[in-house]
Amino acid sequence: MGKMIDVPSGRGGRPGPASTEELNGVLKSRREFLARSMAVAGGAAATGGALAAPLGIPPTAREMGRPIPEAMYGMPSKFEAHVARRRSDVLKNRQNWSDWSMTPLQHQHGIATPNGLIFERHHAGTPDIDPGTHRLAIHGMVKQPLVFTMDELLRYPSVSRFHFHECSGNGLTDWLKPASTTVQQTHGLLSCAQWTGVPLSWLLDEAGLMPGAKWIAFEGADGSSHTRSVPIEKALDDVLLVYGSNGEMLRPENGYPLRAFIPGWEGNVSVKWLRRIKVGSEPWHFRSETARYTDPMPDGKWRQFSFVMECKSVITRPSGGMRLSGPGWHEIQGFAWSGRGRITAVDISVDGGRNWQEATLEEPVLDKCLTRFRHRWNWAGGPAMIISRAVDSTGYVQPSVADIQKTRAIMGFVQHHNALQPWSVAANGEVKNAIPG
Numbered sequence: 001m002g003k004m005i006d007v008p009s010g011r012g013g014r015p016g017p018a019s020t021e022e023l024n025g026v027l028k029s030r031r032e033f034l035a036r037s038m039a040v041a042g043g044a045a046a047t048g049g050a051l052a053a054p055l056g057i058p059p060t061a062r063e064m065g066r067p068i069p070e071a072m073y074g075m076p077s078k079f080e081a082h083v084a085r086r087r088s089d090v091l092k093n094r095q096n097w098s099d100w101s102m103t104p105l106q107h108q109h110g111i112a113t114p115n116g117l118i119f120e121r122h123h124a125g126t127p128d129i130d131p132g133t134h135r136l137a138i139h140g141m142v143k144q145p146l147v148f149t150m151d152e153l154l155r156y157p158s159v160s161r162f163h164f165h166e167c168s169g170n171g172l173t174d175w176l177k178p179a180s181t182t183v184q185q186t187h188g189l190l191s192c193a194q195w196t197g198v199p200l201s202w203l204l205d206e207a208g209l210m211p212g213a214k215w216i217a218f219e220g221a222d223g224s225s226h227t228r229s230v231p232i233e234k235a236l237d238d239v240l241l242v243y244g245s246n247g248e249m250l251r252p253e254n255g256y257p258l259r260a261f262i263p264g265w266e267g268n269v270s271v272k273w274l275r276r277i278k279v280g281s282e283p284w285h286f287r288s289e290t291a292r293y294t295d296p297m298p299d300g301k302w303r304q305f306s307f308v309m310e311c312k313s314v315i316t317r318p319s320g321g322m323r324l325s326g327p328g329w330h331e332i333q334g335f336a337w338s339g340r341g342r343i344t345a346v347d348i349s350v351d352g353g354r355n356w357q358e359a360t361l362e363e364p365v366l367d368k369c370l371t372r373f374r375h376r377w378n379w380a381g382g383p384a385m386i387i388s389r390a391v392d393s394t395g396y397v398q399p400s401v402a403d404i405q406k407t408r409a410i411m412g413f414v415q416h417h418n419a420l421q422p423w424s425v426a427a428n429g430e431v432k433n434a435i436p437g
């Protein structure tokens with residue numbers, strides 16, 4: 001935590017850009033960006049020194065590498081061991097059954113979070129469930145109660161969809177002061193994957209909904225028997241019963257062998273280790289929709305259901321704990337997402353919100369999915385404050401903490417923090433959390 005990581009600068013050093021075109025950050029391509037950076041630096045590579053001598057032959061090129069084993073599950077390079085999920089370094093739980101570990105977003109390339117880095121949040125640890133004995137029951141206000149084995153579910157036609165997955169507790173430690181040091185700690189209860197499974201609407205259709213069926217309860221097979229109520233409209237819209245993520249079966253910690261996946265909604269409703277779906281006429285008012293995951297309002301009351309994860313964005317490079325290696329061109333990168341649809345724009349400010357410029361969105365830009373953005377920034381070398389601000393397909397603009405405070409009471413560790421995340425950059429290049437307290 002808090003480790004300094006060098007962000008390669010576009011050039012070795014000052015002076016400033018070659019043209020006004022560069023100043024406006026409208027270079028046509030990354031290739032051009034790098035080529036110009038090198039030209040200004042007198043032919044030096046973008047991140048290294050001048051190529052005065054031919055490259056030596058490395059030892060790895062002089063010998064045979066590792067042979068291919070008969071069978072193995074491939075692992076990341078040993079040089080990537082620092083890329084790992086981490087528990088919170090702000091809220092220190094003494095136990096780690098009801099806890100969470102966070103995705104290292106600062107190391108994520110592209111929109112898909114590798115399965116071993118998808119964040120974890122559970123209330124009673126990870127159970128080891130044998131898919132051979134696991135059953136899913138659908139009952140309640142249905143004409144034909146049904147029970148499925150995993151083999152039966154895997155025989156159904158399936159769909160694969162990219163969606164973000166975010167815990168409503170993401171950012172909860174940083175409402176009142178900038179407590180977290182890295183983007184992993186401020187925003188790492190966020191991941192994105194290609195989820196594979198069966199649309200719930202198909203199974204509900206098979207069971208046959210009775211008149212008056214309005215709500216669905218999902219129940220998990222873990223020690224917490226985690227349960228949530230979801231309105232039938234959402235269940236029939238895009239809810240999936242998921243067994244796969246990023247091309248393989250779910251990891252145990254993410255719900256193996258079966259979970260509910262509720263696109264765009266708070267992660268808490270995506271019940272893992274799913275064993276039971278009950279159809280009813282009213283919500284059940286479970287613990288996680290009364291005692292937890294509710295939002296305080298200015299009048300002292302608490303809003304019970306805040307299902308949708310509102311539009312949000314964060315700069316991941318450079319972000320807290322990193323250090324810019326020198327003035328000159330840098331590419332600001334990050335993610336934007338919205339539980340209500342697609343991202344239509346991301347604005348970037350490098351002066352604490354006084355001026356904004358539109359960032360480039362990288363394809364694919366998908367519904368309820370992480371969207372990558374980037375923006376070229378010529379850092380003059382003085383103190384700066386960098387912020388991203390996302391807009392979604394409903395026209396909703398990501399708010400500041402002060403904006404949220406107009407409609408909700410902000411106190412301690414509460415849920416659904418989608419405010420702007422400013423990072424301060426000091427004259428020596430150090431990047432720090434600057435969320436206003």
Ligand code: MTE
Nearest residue numbers: 119120121122123167220226254267268272
């Ligand atoms: N489902 C069960 N059965 N048990 C749990 O503890 N935690 C919920 C939800 N579903 C939970 C659960 C919470 S609070 C979140 S944010 C997501 O699962 C986390 O999913 P993940 O661990 O796959 O990221």
